[in-house]
Amino acid sequence: xxxxxxxxxxxxxxxxxxxxxxxxxxxxxxxxxxxxxxxxxxxxxxxxxxxxxxxxxxxxxxxxxxxxxxxxxxxxxxxxxxxxxxxxxxxxxxxxxxxxxxxxxxxxxxxxxxxxxxxxxxxxxxxxxxxxxxxxxxxxxxxxxxxxxxxxxxxxxxxxxxxxxxxxxxxxxxxxxxxxxxxxxxxxxxxxxxxxxxxxxxxxxxxxxxxx
Numbered sequence: 001x002x003x004x005x006x007x008x009x010x011x012x013x014x015x016x017x018x019x020x021x022x023x024x025x026x027x028x029x030x031x032x033x034x035x036x037x038x039x040x041x042x043x044x045x046x047x048x049x050x051x052x053x054x055x056x057x058x059x060x061x062x063x064x065x066x067x068x069x070x071x072x073x074x075x076x077x078x079x080x081x082x083x084x085x086x087x088x089x090x091x092x093x094x095x096x097x098x099x100x101x102x103x104x105x106x107x108x109x110x111x112x113x114x115x116x117x118x119x120x121x122x123x124x125x126x127x128x129x130x131x132x133x134x135x136x137x138x139x140x141x142x143x144x145x146x147x148x149x150x151x152x153x154x155x156x157x158x159x160x161x162x163x164x165x166x167x168x169x170x171x172x173x174x175x176x177x178x179x180x181x182x183x184x185x186x187x188x189x190x191x192x193x194x195x196x197x198x199x200x201x202x203x204x205x206x207x208x209x210x211x212x
Contacts, residue, residue: 027173032200049162115201167193
């Protein structure tokens with residue numbers, strides 16, 4: 001949690017320094033950006049691209065996955081449920097303190113209330129969909145590992161793509177026009193960019209429906 005507080009504060013202060021120059025030239029309001037960053041830090045374990053179960057990778061690379069395949073269960077569903085539980089348990093330990101402290105910070109540094117009750121409802125829906133999408137992405141990593149000698153190469157490549165195109169490094173509106181247009185059509189855009197921007201009303205109307 002200390003890491004989340006430090007990282008969130010550092011990001012917000014860096015952005016705030018740029019906003020001091022000419023805030024009208026930025027694609028998001030400072031308050032919306034602060035809410036985005038605090039939500040990102042609070043729910044990091046739900047949406048990051050690198051939190052995987054090392055035990056599953058070891059099962060595949062060692063060949064012991066053969067024992068798993070002999071069990072009378074659907075292996076995909078089993079690993080999907082395990083991955084969901086793994087992420088939810090880690091997120092549950094840290095999200096509330098981060099949100100509680102962030103909500104006490106003064107504007108525009110802290111976490112604001114949702115734009116409207118409807119925005120909060122769509123935020124929860126997009127959070128669920130983004131979480132399931134992210135789990136599907138992790139499952140593809142496990143599947144690709146069946147066809148490689150070592151999982152590290154695939155994990156490094158997909159983690160880099162995920163961080164750039166999901167809005168984990170900077171929100172997608174801050175990307176250059178052409179790159180942003182590509183990013184918004186990729187599935188990565190739905191993993192955290194979508195729900196975190198819905199919360200503050202940065203995505204609404206027709207764009208919200210398309211995103212969902």
